[in-house]
Amino acid sequence: MNLDNAINQIDSSIYDANKGLGIKVFELVSRLTPLVNVDLLIKDSKNRTLLAWRDDKFAGKGWHIPGGIVRYKETMEQRIEQVAITEIGHNVDFNPTPITMNEIIRPHSTRGHFISFLYACSIDCDFVPNNSNLTAEDVGYLAWHAQCPDNLIHVHELYRPFIENSQK
Numbered sequence: 001m002n003l004d005n006a007i008n009q010i011d012s013s014i015y016d017a018n019k020g021l022g023i024k025v026f027e028l029v030s031r032l033t034p035l036v037n038v039d040l041l042i043k044d045s046k047n048r049t050l051l052a053w054r055d056d057k058f059a060g061k062g063w064h065i066p067g068g069i070v071r072y073k074e075t076m077e078q079r080i081e082q083v084a085i086t087e088i089g090h091n092v093d094f095n096p097t098p099i100t101m102n103e104i105i106r107p108h109s110t111r112g113h114f115i116s117f118l119y120a121c122s123i124d125c126d127f128v129p130n131n132s133n134l135t136a137e138d139v140g141y142l143a144w145h146a147q148c149p150d151n152l153i154h155v156h157e158l159y160r161p162f163i164e165n166s167q168k
Contacts, residue, residue, distance in 0.1 A: 037067050043123075056139070064156050077096055092123050093123070
């Protein structure tokens with residue numbers, strides 16, 4: 001198969017890039033170019049931070065700030081809104097100006113390079129995560145943290161000062 005045919009075959013496998021890519025195409029793209037993502041620093045009026053449990057081959061096991069990769073022709077604000085609904089099941093208020101931007105380069109080639117924007121988000125202090133049918137060790141389990149946990153995933157260690165700070 002020549003390169004043009006291979007590209008045509010890959011292109012024909014993409015139903016709607018605005019909705020995301022199939023895992024094989026996504027992983028290929030992640031080996032060719034940096035991925036842009038948003039991370040949501042969700043705080044309540046008690047200055048607690050909402051974190052989710054994660055356990056995968058790319059980030060490892062531990063707590064992480066909810067986030068997601070920006071889709072083709074999707075705005076940062078649209079991605080923030082979608083991440084909030086998808087990961088915590090609730091809308092958040094957010095400042096449209098990021099708190100910080102970081103370039104994250106990991107040793108592995110797949111999902112190994114990110115341009116990551118951290119956004120300050122807030123939610124009502126009476127928000128209770130819906131963890132039905134989940135245990136604290138299940139991926140996606142949500143919990144409020146008054147302090148930054150020791151077992152924050154390694155790649156989010158750069159966010160530790162923001163979790164520990166009173167910044168909202």
